[in-house]
Amino acid sequence: MHRLWIPLLLLATLAIPARAAELTADAVNGAELRNRPPAEDKMDPVAIRAQVLLDRAHVSPGEIDGRFGDNARKALAAFATAKGLASGSKLTPELWDALRQDQAPAIVTTKITRDDLKGPFLKKLPRHMEDMKDLPRLGYTSPREALAEKFHMSEALLKALNPKSSFDKAGEEIAVANVIKPNETVPEITRLDIDKQAETVQAFDKDGNRVAVFPATVGSDDKPTPIGSFKVESIDANPNYRYNPDYKFKGVKARKPFDIKPGPNNPVGAYWIGLSIGQGYGIHGTAEPSKVGKTESHGCVRLTNWDATFLGQHLSKKATVELR
Missing domain, CATH: 1.10.101.10 (PGBD-like superfamily/PGBD)
Structure with missing residues (x-):
């Protein structure tokens, strides 16, 4: 034994x-x-x-x-x-x-x-x-x-x-x-190519060299992200988030606008890059990095907080954006 x-x-x-x-x-x-x-x-x-x-x-x-x-x-x-x-x-x-x-x-x-x-x-x-x-x-x-x-x-x-x-x-x-x-020295990013089907954001410098690629959540069936050529309108670290009742997000019952203070866990995370689409469309961070590229968004382009931060820190305020 x-x-x-x-x-x-x-x-x-x-x-x-x-x-x-x-x-x-x-x-x-x-x-x-x-x-x-x-x-x-x-x-x-x-x-x-x-x-x-x-x-x-x-x-x-x-x-x-x-x-x-x-x-x-x-x-x-x-x-x-x-x-x-x-x-x-x-x-x-x-x-x-x-x-x-x-x-x-x-x-x-x-x-x-x-x-x-x-x-x-x-x-x-x-x-x-x-x-x-x-x-x-x-x-x-x-x-x-x-x-x-x-x-x-x-x-x-x-x-x-x-x-x-x-x-x-x-x-x-x-x-x-x-x-x-x-x-590390990172060149200025002057162009973004956002692919809704692939759910990726590609960033390029002025000479057309690719600087970075990020996984992304891009829109949803209820609120699809528009396609076309746009421009960057604003770049903000630690942004406030303003909810507009016209958005009609599921689960939000408020009938008046309200603001949410900055922080990595606010609805747009650590960075906001506003686009010339209008109606509150932009590229931003998230409180849930594990869900990027795996769930839907409210029409915006969602990145992890660290990818949104990297992009925001190196993005030209005159950058162009192609959404396809």
């Missing part, structure tokens, strides 16, 4: 660390493409590394969640086109090698700062717009949410990489996606 238990116990002991090690920084940074594609239904070290490298190349996969889903595949196809490789959404050895030309680690350690913790944080984000109008700021609900957005990650992935952290101690080291490039 004892002879049977010893090998079984040994097998169980060996199995546990292997599973736990899947999402360490070292496991992600050393991940290599094997004989199977990166997983869509669970966090995968190869998927995490690929998503971070795509983000660093300004071909945004949206929220870095460790799952190689639709937004990651769209980003990969755009990356392939930029590199002159066979276009497609499958992570091939050729595309993997091209991504790995950026030799920076995908996951790095950083220290939580006092600014990360100062808030103020909401106890809970109201579900209805009417309940938001009396709040002084539509901030994050926790330091973990703030840190996840700062590094373009899902909260679940941030927690998986830091299972022992409560994200509430200044000076604590945590593992995060290596997406911040402080000394």
Whole structure:
């Protein structure tokens, strides 16, 4: 009997660390493409590394969640086109090698700062717009949410990489996606190409070079985004949101206009780029980055907060916009 238990116990002991090690920084940074594609239904070290490298190349996969889903595949196809490789959404050895030309680690350690913790944080984000109008700021609900957005990650992935952290101690080291490039020079963006079918926004400089690609939510059947040629009319960081009853959004019963204060969790997120379409159409951020490219919008073009911020910071006030 004892002879049977010893090998079984040994097998169980060996199995546990292997599973736990899947999402360490070292496991992600050393991940290599094997004989199977990166997983869509669970966090995968190869998927995490690929998503971070795509983000660093300004071909945004949206929220870095460790799952190689639709937004990651769209980003990969755009990356392939930029590199002159066979276009497609499958992570091939050729595309993997091209991504790995950026030799920076995908996951790095950083220290939580006092600014990360100062808030103020909401106890809970109201579900209805009417309940938001009396709040002084539509901030994050926790330091973990703030840190996840700062590094373009899902909260679940941030927690998986830091299972022992409560994200509430200044000076604590945590593992995060290596997406911040402080000394990078980015050319001014003078033209946007928004594809409603592909649900992407492509950004170009004055010479026609593509600067960035973002996944987007573009309109809905109830309120489709108009097609045509337009201009940028305004660029605002930390915007207020003004609700007009003429919008007739589902679930909003107010018959008079009301304002919602700024903050990353207000209805238009961290940035607003107004377009010459009129009637409140624009490009903006969102409180729900995981839903970008996967749900409908109220006619606007919705990006993650970090993609909207990048775009707003580098966009010419005279930029043109093609919606097709």
